[in-house]
Amino acid sequence: MKNQRVYLVSFVSIIITLQSFSVSGQSAACTPFIYQKDTTICSGASVLLDLKDPPPRDSLLPGVWKLLIPGTAIDSNLFNIKAFGFDKTNQYLYSIIHKRVTRYDLKNNTVAAITADNWPGDYTEFTYDYTNKRLLCWRGGRDSVYALPENGGSWVAIGAGTIDRETFGSSSFWNPVTKQVGIYGGYGFNEMKSWIFENDGFGWVQKKSNPIIDSTPPKGGNLLAASADGTKLYLFSGQGSYSGNELSGACALGSAWASAGGMFCWLRDLWELDLNTYKFQNILPVNSASILYEGALGYYTDQSRFYLFGGFQPTGNYATNQNLANTNKTFYFRRGIDTGFKEIQGEGQVPPALAKTALANYAYYDATAKRMIWARHDGIWAYYPDSTTAPPGFRSILWSTGDTTAAITVKPLQTTLYRVTRTIGSQVCKDSILITVTNMQTGLLPAVNVCGNSTSLDAGAGFASYQWSTGETTRTITVTQTGTYWVAVTKAVCTATDSSKVSFALPVADFTVAVLKDSVCAGDRDSLYITNPQTGITYSWRVTGNTNVINTGNSYATSITANTSYTISGASNPAICSTKTAVAAIVVRTQFPKPLVRVDSIGTGTLQFSWDPVPGATAYQVSTDKGLSYTAPSSGAQGRVHILTGLLPNTNVSIAVKATGPYVCQTSDTAQTAATTRNPFGNGIYVPNAITPNGDGVNDVLLAYGTAISSVRLIVYSQWGAQLFLSTDLKKGWDGTHNGQKVPAGLYTYSLEAVMQDGSRINKGGTFSVIR
Numbered sequence: 001m002k003n004q005r006v007y008l009v010s011f012v013s014i015i016i017t018l019q020s021f022s023v024s025g026q027s028a029a030c031t032p033f034i035y036q037k038d039t040t041i042c043s044g045a046s047v048l049l050d051l052k053d054p055p056p057r058d059s060l061l062p063g064v065w066k067l068l069i070p071g072t073a074i075d076s077n078l079f080n081i082k083a084f085g086f087d088k089t090n091q092y093l094y095s096i097i098h099k100r101v102t103r104y105d106l107k108n109n110t111v112a113a114i115t116a117d118n119w120p121g122d123y124t125e126f127t128y129d130y131t132n133k134r135l136l137c138w139r140g141g142r143d144s145v146y147a148l149p150e151n152g153g154s155w156v157a158i159g160a161g162t163i164d165r166e167t168f169g170s171s172s173f174w175n176p177v178t179k180q181v182g183i184y185g186g187y188g189f190n191e192m193k194s195w196i197f198e199n200d201g202f203g204w205v206q207k208k209s210n211p212i213i214d215s216t217p218p219k220g221g222n223l224l225a226a227s228a229d230g231t232k233l234y235l236f237s238g239q240g241s242y243s244g245n246e247l248s249g250a251c252a253l254g255s256a257w258a259s260a261g262g263m264f265c266w267l268r269d270l271w272e273l274d275l276n277t278y279k280f281q282n283i284l285p286v287n288s289a290s291i292l293y294e295g296a297l298g299y300y301t302d303q304s305r306f307y308l309f310g311g312f313q314p315t316g317n318y319a320t321n322q323n324l325a326n327t328n329k330t331f332y333f334r335r336g337i338d339t340g341f342k343e344i345q346g347e348g349q350v351p352p353a354l355a356k357t358a359l360a361n362y363a364y365y366d367a368t369a370k371r372m373i374w375a376r377h378d379g380i381w382a383y384y385p386d387s388t389t390a391p392p393g394f395r396s397i398l399w400s401t402g403d404t405t406a407a408i409t410v411k412p413l414q415t416t417l418y419r420v421t422r423t424i425g426s427q428v429c430k431d432s433i434l435i436t437v438t439n440m441q442t443g444l445l446p447a448v449n450v451c452g453n454s455t456s457l458d459a460g461a462g463f464a465s466y467q468w469s470t471g472e473t474t475r476t477i478t479v480t481q482t483g484t485y486w487v488a489v490t491k492a493v494c495t496a497t498d499s500s501k502v503s504f505a506l507p508v509a510d511f512t513v514a515v516l517k518d519s520v521c522a523g524d525r526d527s528l529y530i531t532n533p534q535t536g537i538t539y540s541w542r543v544t545g546n547t548n549v550i551n552t553g554n555s556y557a558t559s560i561t562a563n564t565s566y567t568i569s570g571a572s573n574p575a576i577c578s579t580k581t582a583v584a585a586i587v588v589r590t591q592f593p594k595p596l597v598r599v600d601s602i603g604t605g606t607l608q609f610s611w612d613p614v615p616g617a618t619a620y621q622v623s624t625d626k627g628l629s630y631t632a633p634s635s636g637a638q639g640r641v642h643i644l645t646g647l648l649p650n651t652n653v654s655i656a657v658k659a660t661g662p663y664v665c666q667t668s669d670t671a672q673t674a675a676t677t678r679n680p681f682g683n684g685i686y687v688p689n690a691i692t693p694n695g696d697g698v699n700d701v702l703l704a705y706g707t708a709i710s711s712v713r714l715i716v717y718s719q720w721g722a723q724l725f726l727s728t729d730l731k732k733g734w735d736g737t738h739n740g741q742k743v744p745a746g747l748y749t750y751s752l753e754a755v756m757q758d759g760s761r762i763n764k765g766g767t768f769s770v771i772r
Helices: none
Strands: 005-008 039-042 047-050 064-070 092-097 100-105 110-114 125-129 134-138 145-149 156-159 171-175 180-184 196-199 204-208 219-226 232-241 256-258 263-266 270-274 279-284 294-300 305-312 327-334 342-344 362-366 371-376 379-384 395-399 407-410 416-424 427-438 447-451 455-458 465-468 476-479 483-491 494-505 513-515 525-530 538-543 555-559 564-571 580-588 597-602 607-611 619-623 641-644 652-660 671-676 709-717 723-727 746-756 761-770
Touching: 092 125, 092 134, 125 171, 171 219, 219 294, 219 362, 232 294, 294 371, 305 362, 305 371, 447 455, 455 494, 476 483, 513 580, 525 564, 525 580, 597 671, 607 652, 607 671, 641 652
Parallel strands: 039 427, 294 362, 447 494
Antiparallel strands: 005 494, 047 407, 064 379, 092 100, 100 110, 125 134, 134 145, 145 156, 171 180, 180 196, 196 204, 219 232, 232 263, 232 270, 256 263, 270 279, 294 305, 305 327, 327 342, 362 371, 371 379, 395 416, 416 427, 455 476, 465 483, 483 494, 513 525, 525 555, 538 564, 564 580, 597 607, 607 641, 619 652, 652 671, 709 723, 709 746, 746 761
């Protein structure tokens, strides 16, 4: 039903029900708190429901969450916190990265930058020295240590060290017993460590060894929490093994944790480290079934209670471990009472599951406010385990509609029981109201789409009267035109109107698609068109396999670069009827392969070439001038033989042949070969003994004749020895002139130096006559 209007014609009965208020699942001493009582309305009418103010409360349910600093106030690029970077006296949490010190004030819920200069480097390993009220920072592992007053100033070197490649990711801490900064564990050269070092100012001194096999504790894990006086530290879970070696390829402790270089174990244990003796005491065994997540561990020192917030579950697959989901669950473990961690449900502003991120998150005990802190890059939350310390004002309202406000407006379409739960700390109260609806819903649909030319509209049974916009008063009517049709119906004291928008469309007929050219050269344009387009139908063109519409209309023209299939769909307008499709394809012509050219015969003055047929080729072209020009073969355009005649002996000829078709793009690359005419004369050279330079074209010049001459130097002298002519051109001889003047008839001499094609040299000289 759409746009229904309901009118209250006369008195509407109101039913008031007095009900017992013993509701399952709610706190004692709850009283009804919805102002309104059960009632009856016409369908389509709206009702306001609102709540009475709750009685005052002075205590809250244990386990209340409160957001202290939202993620919008945290710059994730400057968020680098540490397990022991919390000043519990002043309720300050520190972050050090990119030469920036950031202080999160968890008492006033503010964020501030601490001024610092004389930075030793962009160092990220640090801890808070609560004995001397300062921050200690170093590169990592057993490097040199620097100190900064907690309120800012200059970094000062306080402990010597060197670059360390064996303790990446070690846990740093402050030892109040020795007043020294220390580290536990770390990773390097494919091995987890279980050693402990402290810096005495002169360097790092080993306090615990790193045996080849260590089970007290296993190598690995992370120091995450401390006792109230800081002399006891708590080592929790993490990855490692008895040997600490990740190259073994397997985990012998129960739960595998794949690393980039091999395989560790998910330790799932809890140990206490005594900084007086550097001895470990086991609290929960390795592979404890109660440790379900690798999360943020905190120690509530006042109650000897551990809390575990969130976390993930590592696997034996390294690729899977790069994309693990987190949880937002909370677990607790009471030392000396519980056998392991147990899940509890918190209230209030419960933190969401942490997004997949490489940024660390840690838990701290805020002894001043008697609360746990869960610090993350997306927000810093406080968890109040004790109701006497929880902040006031925590309440929630939840209607069965999903609304969370004290007042809501409802518009039920049928008789509905609305329920509401109000939670104020540990007090949970429930109430409900029944709204009975006189059903005025018709049988009309908001929209009716018809593939055809007529349809029936049915307003539905159960009404006293019907009045259609067409003037008809029957329950059903038949319509043939697109439009909106409404009906007014009555039942008892209620009247309602409803409407239906009816749309008609013409069915799509079968169609075919024709192509102007079924094949083209790459880059050529081609056209496709509907052979029998139908009026009122929209034709959409797509490349087959792609959902994007590239054209609408009865035809489509485009440039073709590859074999392409098109799917054309015909749709009614409006799109009511079933679509129909047709497919057409255009093929891009391919280039012919090169002909295979061979030399058939070689003569003294002739050469004959031929080639195999190229499939699909309609003609061939040949070139003997290195492709400057092409002609048809001597055997005709479609012939596959080319004969060259009139050649001189020992003449080399290169020939290029290509196959052609009806389209330029089919022309093949050229195939080339070469041959040389026979040379029966060898290295013989002939120089005439007389010339008659009279311009008749016969014996007009003196030349050196030979079939194997590569280069020549010809000099002509007069009878007195004067040089008259010099030429190094095989084709340029002496024409009987000197300085443009004809020389007189008589006897002359010549000198000839020739280099033959085989590299041999011939020197020749003699006399000849000029006859005029």
